[in-house]
Ligand code: ATP
């Protein structure tokens with residue numbers, strides 16, 4: 515049963531039509547990231563102000579000690595973007611391009627399969643709900659038919 519074995523393996527990636535790209539980034543890079551995403555037709559984005567610690571540790575960019583306490587959480591912004599599977603790599607590449615400084619604390623991206631998307635206004639589900647007017651799919655089909 516190769517499928518069952520794959521599901522049991524630790525690096526199994528569930529296949530889905532949609533994925534959530536969750537990016538934890540430097541707050542002062544968010545504007546740059548979101549306008550680049552908008553330019554490529556990514557119109558549905560949720561942002562949350564968060565605080566965290568990673569390798570960056572304390573509040574300053576270069577802190578000798580690696581100690582941390584609650585008052586050394588660094589302010590970050592989490593962007594959540596649900597996109598169709600074929601748009602995932604493009605979105606990730608764009609986020610890295612726009613958010614990267616090369617210094618510790620640039621952030622991290624997590625990828626999660628999404629079971630369904632439901633548009634509250636219409637009750638649409640799946641692809642109909644995930645597609646947005648003038649969104650990435652619209653832009654690329656307009657390009658290929660013109
Ligand atoms: P409608 O056509 O009814 O306006 P919509 O699909 O444009 O629906 P909104 O109701 O405008 O969606 O979305 C509400 C909020 O949901 C947005 O402000 C955003 O925070 C979040 N959101 C919508 N789509 C996505 C998405 N694909 N990924 C992440 N967040 C999203």
Ligand code: GLN
Nearest residue numbers: 556557558646649650651
């Ligand atoms: N995949 C959607 C579309 O092509 C856009 C999704 C999004 O903007 N997050 O219309």
